[in-house]
Amino acid sequence: MINNKYTIFYKTESQLVKQFCEEFEYELYSKPTLSQNWGFGKDIVYPDIYFHSGIVKESDIQLLIKSKIIIVNSNTIKHDIVEKSNGSITNDKIHVIYPTHNIDKFKKKEYKKAFFNRYHVDKKTKLVYFTGKNYEKTGLVQFLKFIKELTAANFKAVISGTPEQLKIVVPLLKELELSDKVILAQGDIFRAADIFVLPTSNKLFASNILKAMASKSVVFAPSSNHAFEIMDNFSIMDSSDDMTTVHKINMLLENTEELKKIQKENCKKVKEYTQSKQFKKLKLALDI
Known part of the structure:
Protein backbone atom coordinates (compact mmCIF):
# COMPACT_ATOMS: atom_id res chain seq x y z
CA MET A 1 0.00 0.00 0.00
CA ILE A 97 2.48 -5.09 16.61
CA TYR A 98 3.33 -5.18 20.31
CA PRO A 99 4.33 -2.01 22.20
CA THR A 100 7.95 -1.01 21.86
CA HIS A 101 10.71 -0.83 24.43
CA ASN A 102 14.32 0.01 23.65
CA ILE A 103 17.13 -1.82 25.42
CA ASP A 104 19.90 0.18 27.08
CA LYS A 105 23.04 -1.50 28.32
CA PHE A 106 23.42 -1.44 32.09
CA LYS A 107 25.04 -3.45 34.86
CA LYS A 108 22.41 -4.83 37.21
CA LYS A 109 24.98 -5.42 39.95
CA GLU A 110 25.75 -1.70 40.10
CA TYR A 111 22.08 -0.76 40.47
CA LYS A 112 21.58 -3.40 43.15
CA LYS A 113 24.67 -2.21 45.02
CA ALA A 114 23.45 1.39 44.96
CA PHE A 115 20.03 0.31 46.25
CA PHE A 116 21.51 -1.83 49.03
CA ASN A 117 23.76 1.02 50.16
CA ARG A 118 20.95 3.56 50.15
CA TYR A 119 18.52 1.41 52.13
CA HIS A 120 21.11 -0.46 54.25
CA VAL A 121 20.17 -3.88 52.93
CA ASP A 122 22.38 -6.98 52.90
CA LYS A 123 23.92 -7.52 49.45
CA LYS A 124 22.60 -11.10 49.22
CA THR A 125 18.99 -9.92 49.50
CA LYS A 126 16.60 -10.55 46.59
CA LEU A 127 14.18 -7.74 45.71
CA VAL A 128 10.51 -8.41 44.92
CA TYR A 129 9.09 -5.29 43.31
CA PHE A 130 5.73 -3.59 42.72
CA THR A 131 4.82 -0.24 41.19
CA GLY A 132 1.98 1.26 39.16
CA LYS A 133 0.17 4.50 38.36
CA ASN A 134 -3.02 3.41 40.11
CA TYR A 135 -2.29 1.18 43.11
CA GLU A 136 -5.87 -0.04 43.40
CA LYS A 137 -6.15 -1.22 39.79
CA THR A 138 -2.59 -2.50 39.52
CA GLY A 139 -3.00 -4.72 42.56
CA LEU A 140 -1.20 -3.27 45.58
CA VAL A 141 -3.32 -5.10 48.16
CA GLN A 142 -2.92 -8.43 46.39
CA PHE A 143 0.83 -7.87 46.12
CA LEU A 144 1.01 -7.38 49.88
CA LYS A 145 -1.02 -10.56 50.40
CA PHE A 146 1.56 -12.44 48.35
CA ILE A 147 4.40 -10.92 50.37
CA LYS A 148 2.65 -11.87 53.61
CA GLU A 149 2.68 -15.53 52.57
CA LEU A 150 6.29 -15.76 51.37
CA THR A 151 8.47 -17.97 53.55
CA ALA A 152 11.90 -17.34 51.98
CA ALA A 153 14.22 -15.46 54.32
CA ASN A 154 16.50 -13.73 51.84
CA PHE A 155 14.21 -11.10 50.32
CA LYS A 156 12.79 -7.62 50.71
CA ALA A 157 9.66 -6.34 49.00
CA VAL A 158 9.91 -2.91 47.40
CA ILE A 159 7.04 -0.59 46.50
CA SER A 160 7.85 2.59 44.62
CA GLY A 161 5.73 5.59 43.74
CA THR A 162 5.10 9.25 44.44
CA PRO A 163 5.08 10.56 48.03
CA GLU A 164 1.27 10.80 47.81
CA GLN A 165 0.98 7.17 46.72
CA LEU A 166 3.34 5.90 49.39
CA LYS A 167 1.39 7.64 52.17
CA ILE A 168 -1.47 5.23 51.45
CA VAL A 169 0.82 2.22 51.81
CA VAL A 170 2.14 2.95 55.32
CA PRO A 171 -1.07 2.07 57.24
CA LEU A 172 -1.52 -1.07 55.12
CA LEU A 173 1.94 -2.27 56.08
CA LYS A 174 1.19 -1.74 59.75
CA GLU A 175 -2.15 -3.52 59.46
CA LEU A 176 -0.57 -6.54 57.75
CA GLU A 177 2.55 -6.42 59.98
CA LEU A 178 4.81 -6.04 56.96
CA SER A 179 6.68 -2.85 57.85
CA ASP A 180 9.94 -4.76 58.33
CA LYS A 181 9.57 -6.66 55.06
CA VAL A 182 8.71 -3.78 52.70
CA ILE A 183 10.85 -0.85 51.56
CA LEU A 184 9.10 2.24 50.20
CA ALA A 185 11.03 4.05 47.47
CA GLN A 186 10.46 7.08 45.27
CA GLY A 187 11.16 6.61 41.56
CA ASP A 188 11.30 3.21 39.89
CA ILE A 189 13.89 0.57 40.79
CA PHE A 190 13.35 -1.83 37.89
CA ARG A 191 17.06 -2.28 37.24
CA ALA A 192 17.74 -3.31 40.82
CA ALA A 193 14.75 -5.64 41.17
CA ASP A 194 14.91 -9.42 40.82
CA ILE A 195 11.19 -10.16 40.53
CA PHE A 196 8.41 -7.82 39.40
CA VAL A 197 4.87 -8.73 40.46
CA LEU A 198 1.88 -6.97 38.88
CA PRO A 199 -1.43 -8.53 40.00
CA THR A 200 -3.34 -5.96 37.96
CA SER A 201 -7.04 -5.92 37.13
CA ASN A 202 -6.34 -3.82 34.03
CA LYS A 203 -6.74 -5.69 30.76
CA LEU A 204 -4.79 -3.44 28.41
CA PHE A 205 -1.13 -4.22 27.73
CA ALA A 206 0.88 -3.12 30.79
CA SER A 207 4.02 -1.32 29.57
CA ASN A 208 5.73 -1.91 32.93
CA ILE A 209 5.91 -5.60 32.05
CA LEU A 210 8.14 -4.81 29.08
CA LYS A 211 10.18 -2.44 31.22
CA ALA A 212 10.70 -5.10 33.89
CA MET A 213 11.69 -7.75 31.36
CA ALA A 214 14.16 -5.34 29.75
CA SER A 215 15.60 -4.71 33.22
CA LYS A 216 16.37 -8.43 33.65
CA SER A 217 13.57 -9.19 36.08
CA VAL A 218 11.28 -12.18 36.35
CA VAL A 219 7.73 -10.94 35.80
CA PHE A 220 4.44 -12.25 37.20
CA ALA A 221 1.16 -10.91 35.79
CA PRO A 222 -2.35 -12.35 35.20
CA SER A 223 -3.60 -13.84 31.94
CA SER A 224 -6.33 -11.18 31.92
CA ASN A 225 -3.72 -8.56 30.98
CA HIS A 226 -2.88 -8.55 27.28
CA ALA A 227 0.85 -8.52 28.00
CA PHE A 228 0.58 -12.21 28.96
CA GLU A 229 1.01 -12.89 25.23
CA ILE A 230 4.76 -12.19 25.44
CA MET A 231 5.35 -13.87 28.82
CA ASP A 232 6.52 -17.43 29.52
CA ASN A 233 3.87 -19.84 30.81
CA PHE A 234 5.55 -20.21 34.20
CA SER A 235 5.05 -16.52 34.99
CA ILE A 236 1.44 -16.16 33.83
CA MET A 237 -0.99 -16.02 36.75
CA ASP A 238 -4.42 -17.62 36.29
CA SER A 239 -5.93 -14.55 37.93
CA SER A 240 -4.77 -11.48 39.82
CA ASP A 241 -5.25 -13.36 43.11
CA ASP A 242 -3.63 -16.63 42.01
CA MET A 243 -1.98 -17.82 45.23
CA THR A 244 0.19 -20.38 43.43
CA THR A 245 2.28 -17.32 42.58
CA VAL A 246 3.56 -17.38 46.17
CA HIS A 247 5.02 -20.86 45.68
CA LYS A 248 6.69 -19.83 42.42
CA ILE A 249 8.23 -16.71 43.95
CA ASN A 250 9.48 -18.72 46.93
CA MET A 251 11.06 -21.23 44.56
CA LEU A 252 12.90 -18.50 42.63
CA LEU A 253 14.08 -16.75 45.79
CA GLU A 254 15.65 -20.01 46.90
CA ASN A 255 17.03 -20.99 43.48
CA THR A 256 19.36 -18.29 42.18
CA GLU A 257 20.32 -20.30 39.09
CA GLU A 258 16.71 -20.60 37.90
CA LEU A 259 16.05 -16.95 38.77
CA LYS A 260 18.96 -15.73 36.63
CA LYS A 261 17.98 -18.05 33.78
CA ILE A 262 14.50 -16.54 33.49
CA GLN A 263 15.86 -13.01 33.92
CA LYS A 264 18.20 -13.50 30.95
CA GLU A 265 15.45 -15.08 28.85
CA ASN A 266 13.15 -12.13 29.52
CA CYS A 267 15.78 -9.58 28.56
CA LYS A 268 16.53 -11.48 25.36
CA LYS A 269 12.84 -11.67 24.47
CA VAL A 270 12.30 -7.91 24.81
CA LYS A 271 14.97 -7.31 22.17
CA GLU A 272 12.31 -8.39 19.66
CA TYR A 273 10.20 -5.36 20.60
CA THR A 274 12.64 -2.50 20.07
CA GLN A 275 11.36 0.59 18.26
CA SER A 276 13.36 -0.16 15.10
CA LYS A 277 12.19 -3.78 14.85
CA GLN A 278 8.55 -2.94 15.50
CA PHE A 279 8.63 -0.14 12.93
CA LYS A 280 10.01 -2.58 10.36
CA LYS A 281 7.08 -4.88 11.15
CA LEU A 282 4.72 -1.95 10.61
CA LYS A 283 6.23 -1.16 7.21
CA LEU A 284 6.01 -4.83 6.27
CA ALA A 285 2.35 -4.94 7.31
CA LEU A 286 1.65 -1.84 5.23
CA ASP A 287 3.76 -3.16 2.33
CA ILE A 288 5.79 0.07 2.15
Whole structure:
Protein backbone atom coordinates (compact mmCIF):
# COMPACT_ATOMS: atom_id res chain seq x y z
CA MET A 1 0.00 0.00 0.00
CA ILE A 2 2.25 2.78 -1.30
CA ASN A 3 0.62 6.21 -1.13
CA ASN A 4 1.90 9.76 -1.53
CA LYS A 5 -0.11 10.63 1.56
CA TYR A 6 -1.82 8.34 4.07
CA THR A 7 -5.04 9.05 5.90
CA ILE A 8 -4.65 7.77 9.45
CA PHE A 9 -6.65 7.61 12.64
CA TYR A 10 -5.51 7.09 16.22
CA LYS A 11 -6.67 7.94 19.73
CA THR A 12 -3.32 7.59 21.48
CA GLU A 13 0.00 8.69 19.98
CA SER A 14 2.19 5.66 20.63
CA GLN A 15 5.89 5.60 19.74
CA LEU A 16 4.93 3.65 16.61
CA VAL A 17 2.43 6.31 15.53
CA LYS A 18 4.88 9.09 16.32
CA GLN A 19 7.60 7.59 14.13
CA PHE A 20 5.14 6.94 11.30
CA CYS A 21 4.08 10.59 11.35
CA GLU A 22 7.72 11.68 11.28
CA GLU A 23 8.64 9.53 8.28
CA PHE A 24 5.56 9.62 6.04
CA GLU A 25 3.20 12.19 4.59
CA TYR A 26 -0.16 11.86 6.30
CA GLU A 27 -3.42 13.54 7.15
CA LEU A 28 -5.67 12.79 10.08
CA TYR A 29 -9.07 11.28 9.41
CA SER A 30 -11.86 13.80 9.96
CA LYS A 31 -15.33 12.76 11.01
CA PRO A 32 -17.72 13.34 8.06
CA THR A 33 -19.90 16.41 8.18
CA LEU A 34 -23.68 16.13 8.07
CA SER A 35 -23.72 17.22 4.41
CA GLN A 36 -21.11 14.59 3.51
CA ASN A 37 -23.23 11.92 5.17
CA TRP A 38 -26.11 13.05 2.96
CA GLY A 39 -23.95 12.81 -0.16
CA PHE A 40 -23.08 16.47 -0.63
CA GLY A 41 -19.70 18.19 -0.68
CA LYS A 42 -16.38 16.36 -0.70
CA ASP A 43 -16.25 12.58 -0.77
CA ILE A 44 -15.64 10.94 2.60
CA VAL A 45 -12.05 9.75 2.94
CA TYR A 46 -11.76 6.84 5.36
CA PRO A 47 -8.50 5.85 7.06
CA ASP A 48 -5.85 3.92 5.18
CA ILE A 49 -4.50 2.97 8.61
CA TYR A 50 -6.40 2.77 11.89
CA PHE A 51 -3.98 2.54 14.83
CA HIS A 52 -6.33 1.11 17.41
CA SER A 53 -5.65 1.43 21.14
CA GLY A 54 -7.77 0.76 24.19
CA ILE A 55 -10.83 -1.40 24.69
CA VAL A 56 -12.84 -2.14 21.54
CA LYS A 57 -16.14 -0.26 21.75
CA GLU A 58 -19.22 -0.81 19.62
CA SER A 59 -18.86 2.79 18.46
CA ASP A 60 -15.44 1.93 16.98
CA ILE A 61 -16.64 -0.88 14.73
CA GLN A 62 -18.01 1.04 11.73
CA LEU A 63 -14.82 3.05 11.26
CA LEU A 64 -12.73 -0.08 11.75
CA ILE A 65 -14.76 -1.78 9.01
CA LYS A 66 -14.22 1.11 6.59
CA SER A 67 -10.47 1.40 7.31
CA LYS A 68 -8.10 -0.40 4.95
CA ILE A 69 -5.62 -1.68 7.55
CA ILE A 70 -5.89 -1.96 11.33
CA ILE A 71 -2.91 -1.99 13.70
CA VAL A 72 -3.41 -3.33 17.25
CA ASN A 73 -1.00 -4.15 20.09
CA SER A 74 -2.26 -7.60 21.09
CA ASN A 75 -3.88 -10.70 19.64
CA THR A 76 -6.59 -10.36 22.27
CA ILE A 77 -7.66 -7.02 20.79
CA LYS A 78 -7.47 -8.50 17.29
CA HIS A 79 -9.85 -11.34 18.19
CA ASP A 80 -12.16 -8.90 19.95
CA ILE A 81 -12.44 -6.72 16.84
CA VAL A 82 -13.22 -9.71 14.61
CA GLU A 83 -15.85 -10.96 17.06
CA LYS A 84 -17.55 -7.60 17.59
CA SER A 85 -17.68 -6.93 13.85
CA ASN A 86 -19.58 -10.22 13.37
CA GLY A 87 -17.12 -11.28 10.71
CA SER A 88 -17.22 -8.03 8.74
CA ILE A 89 -13.54 -7.59 9.60
CA THR A 90 -11.29 -10.53 8.79
CA ASN A 91 -8.04 -11.54 10.47
CA ASP A 92 -5.90 -10.61 7.47
CA LYS A 93 -6.94 -6.95 7.77
CA ILE A 94 -5.61 -6.68 11.34
CA HIS A 95 -1.90 -6.67 12.17
CA VAL A 96 -0.54 -7.18 15.68
CA ILE A 97 2.48 -5.09 16.61
CA TYR A 98 3.33 -5.18 20.31
CA PRO A 99 4.33 -2.01 22.20
CA THR A 100 7.95 -1.01 21.86
CA HIS A 101 10.71 -0.83 24.43
CA ASN A 102 14.32 0.01 23.65
CA ILE A 103 17.13 -1.82 25.42
CA ASP A 104 19.90 0.18 27.08
CA LYS A 105 23.04 -1.50 28.32
CA PHE A 106 23.42 -1.44 32.09
CA LYS A 107 25.04 -3.45 34.86
CA LYS A 108 22.41 -4.83 37.21
CA LYS A 109 24.98 -5.42 39.95
CA GLU A 110 25.75 -1.70 40.10
CA TYR A 111 22.08 -0.76 40.47
CA LYS A 112 21.58 -3.40 43.15
CA LYS A 113 24.67 -2.21 45.02
CA ALA A 114 23.45 1.39 44.96
CA PHE A 115 20.03 0.31 46.25
CA PHE A 116 21.51 -1.83 49.03
CA ASN A 117 23.76 1.02 50.16
CA ARG A 118 20.95 3.56 50.15
CA TYR A 119 18.52 1.41 52.13
CA HIS A 120 21.11 -0.46 54.25
CA VAL A 121 20.17 -3.88 52.93
CA ASP A 122 22.38 -6.98 52.90
CA LYS A 123 23.92 -7.52 49.45
CA LYS A 124 22.60 -11.10 49.22
CA THR A 125 18.99 -9.92 49.50
CA LYS A 126 16.60 -10.55 46.59
CA LEU A 127 14.18 -7.74 45.71
CA VAL A 128 10.51 -8.41 44.92
CA TYR A 129 9.09 -5.29 43.31
CA PHE A 130 5.73 -3.59 42.72
CA THR A 131 4.82 -0.24 41.19
CA GLY A 132 1.98 1.26 39.16
CA LYS A 133 0.17 4.50 38.36
CA ASN A 134 -3.02 3.41 40.11
CA TYR A 135 -2.29 1.18 43.11
CA GLU A 136 -5.87 -0.04 43.40
CA LYS A 137 -6.15 -1.22 39.79
CA THR A 138 -2.59 -2.50 39.52
CA GLY A 139 -3.00 -4.72 42.56
CA LEU A 140 -1.20 -3.27 45.58
CA VAL A 141 -3.32 -5.10 48.16
CA GLN A 142 -2.92 -8.43 46.39
CA PHE A 143 0.83 -7.87 46.12
CA LEU A 144 1.01 -7.38 49.88
CA LYS A 145 -1.02 -10.56 50.40
CA PHE A 146 1.56 -12.44 48.35
CA ILE A 147 4.40 -10.92 50.37
CA LYS A 148 2.65 -11.87 53.61
CA GLU A 149 2.68 -15.53 52.57
CA LEU A 150 6.29 -15.76 51.37
CA THR A 151 8.47 -17.97 53.55
CA ALA A 152 11.90 -17.34 51.98
CA ALA A 153 14.22 -15.46 54.32
CA ASN A 154 16.50 -13.73 51.84
CA PHE A 155 14.21 -11.10 50.32
CA LYS A 156 12.79 -7.62 50.71
CA ALA A 157 9.66 -6.34 49.00
CA VAL A 158 9.91 -2.91 47.40
CA ILE A 159 7.04 -0.59 46.50
CA SER A 160 7.85 2.59 44.62
CA GLY A 161 5.73 5.59 43.74
CA THR A 162 5.10 9.25 44.44
CA PRO A 163 5.08 10.56 48.03
CA GLU A 164 1.27 10.80 47.81
CA GLN A 165 0.98 7.17 46.72
CA LEU A 166 3.34 5.90 49.39
CA LYS A 167 1.39 7.64 52.17
CA ILE A 168 -1.47 5.23 51.45
CA VAL A 169 0.82 2.22 51.81
CA VAL A 170 2.14 2.95 55.32
CA PRO A 171 -1.07 2.07 57.24
CA LEU A 172 -1.52 -1.07 55.12
CA LEU A 173 1.94 -2.27 56.08
CA LYS A 174 1.19 -1.74 59.75
CA GLU A 175 -2.15 -3.52 59.46
CA LEU A 176 -0.57 -6.54 57.75
CA GLU A 177 2.55 -6.42 59.98
CA LEU A 178 4.81 -6.04 56.96
CA SER A 179 6.68 -2.85 57.85
CA ASP A 180 9.94 -4.76 58.33
CA LYS A 181 9.57 -6.66 55.06
CA VAL A 182 8.71 -3.78 52.70
CA ILE A 183 10.85 -0.85 51.56
CA LEU A 184 9.10 2.24 50.20
CA ALA A 185 11.03 4.05 47.47
CA GLN A 186 10.46 7.08 45.27
CA GLY A 187 11.16 6.61 41.56
CA ASP A 188 11.30 3.21 39.89
CA ILE A 189 13.89 0.57 40.79
CA PHE A 190 13.35 -1.83 37.89
CA ARG A 191 17.06 -2.28 37.24
CA ALA A 192 17.74 -3.31 40.82
CA ALA A 193 14.75 -5.64 41.17
CA ASP A 194 14.91 -9.42 40.82
CA ILE A 195 11.19 -10.16 40.53
CA PHE A 196 8.41 -7.82 39.40
CA VAL A 197 4.87 -8.73 40.46
CA LEU A 198 1.88 -6.97 38.88
CA PRO A 199 -1.43 -8.53 40.00
CA THR A 200 -3.34 -5.96 37.96
CA SER A 201 -7.04 -5.92 37.13
CA ASN A 202 -6.34 -3.82 34.03
CA LYS A 203 -6.74 -5.69 30.76
CA LEU A 204 -4.79 -3.44 28.41
CA PHE A 205 -1.13 -4.22 27.73
CA ALA A 206 0.88 -3.12 30.79
CA SER A 207 4.02 -1.32 29.57
CA ASN A 208 5.73 -1.91 32.93
CA ILE A 209 5.91 -5.60 32.05
CA LEU A 210 8.14 -4.81 29.08
CA LYS A 211 10.18 -2.44 31.22
CA ALA A 212 10.70 -5.10 33.89
CA MET A 213 11.69 -7.75 31.36
CA ALA A 214 14.16 -5.34 29.75
CA SER A 215 15.60 -4.71 33.22
CA LYS A 216 16.37 -8.43 33.65
CA SER A 217 13.57 -9.19 36.08
CA VAL A 218 11.28 -12.18 36.35
CA VAL A 219 7.73 -10.94 35.80
CA PHE A 220 4.44 -12.25 37.20
CA ALA A 221 1.16 -10.91 35.79
CA PRO A 222 -2.35 -12.35 35.20
CA SER A 223 -3.60 -13.84 31.94
CA SER A 224 -6.33 -11.18 31.92
CA ASN A 225 -3.72 -8.56 30.98
CA HIS A 226 -2.88 -8.55 27.28
CA ALA A 227 0.85 -8.52 28.00
CA PHE A 228 0.58 -12.21 28.96
CA GLU A 229 1.01 -12.89 25.23
CA ILE A 230 4.76 -12.19 25.44
CA MET A 231 5.35 -13.87 28.82
CA ASP A 232 6.52 -17.43 29.52
CA ASN A 233 3.87 -19.84 30.81
CA PHE A 234 5.55 -20.21 34.20
CA SER A 235 5.05 -16.52 34.99
CA ILE A 236 1.44 -16.16 33.83
CA MET A 237 -0.99 -16.02 36.75
CA ASP A 238 -4.42 -17.62 36.29
CA SER A 239 -5.93 -14.55 37.93
CA SER A 240 -4.77 -11.48 39.82
CA ASP A 241 -5.25 -13.36 43.11
CA ASP A 242 -3.63 -16.63 42.01
CA MET A 243 -1.98 -17.82 45.23
CA THR A 244 0.19 -20.38 43.43
CA THR A 245 2.28 -17.32 42.58
CA VAL A 246 3.56 -17.38 46.17
CA HIS A 247 5.02 -20.86 45.68
CA LYS A 248 6.69 -19.83 42.42
CA ILE A 249 8.23 -16.71 43.95
CA ASN A 250 9.48 -18.72 46.93
CA MET A 251 11.06 -21.23 44.56
CA LEU A 252 12.90 -18.50 42.63
CA LEU A 253 14.08 -16.75 45.79
CA GLU A 254 15.65 -20.01 46.90
CA ASN A 255 17.03 -20.99 43.48
CA THR A 256 19.36 -18.29 42.18
CA GLU A 257 20.32 -20.30 39.09
CA GLU A 258 16.71 -20.60 37.90
CA LEU A 259 16.05 -16.95 38.77
CA LYS A 260 18.96 -15.73 36.63
CA LYS A 261 17.98 -18.05 33.78
CA ILE A 262 14.50 -16.54 33.49
CA GLN A 263 15.86 -13.01 33.92
CA LYS A 264 18.20 -13.50 30.95
CA GLU A 265 15.45 -15.08 28.85
CA ASN A 266 13.15 -12.13 29.52
CA CYS A 267 15.78 -9.58 28.56
CA LYS A 268 16.53 -11.48 25.36
CA LYS A 269 12.84 -11.67 24.47
CA VAL A 270 12.30 -7.91 24.81
CA LYS A 271 14.97 -7.31 22.17
CA GLU A 272 12.31 -8.39 19.66
CA TYR A 273 10.20 -5.36 20.60
CA THR A 274 12.64 -2.50 20.07
CA GLN A 275 11.36 0.59 18.26
CA SER A 276 13.36 -0.16 15.10
CA LYS A 277 12.19 -3.78 14.85
CA GLN A 278 8.55 -2.94 15.50
CA PHE A 279 8.63 -0.14 12.93
CA LYS A 280 10.01 -2.58 10.36
CA LYS A 281 7.08 -4.88 11.15
CA LEU A 282 4.72 -1.95 10.61
CA LYS A 283 6.23 -1.16 7.21
CA LEU A 284 6.01 -4.83 6.27
CA ALA A 285 2.35 -4.94 7.31
CA LEU A 286 1.65 -1.84 5.23
CA ASP A 287 3.76 -3.16 2.33
CA ILE A 288 5.79 0.07 2.15
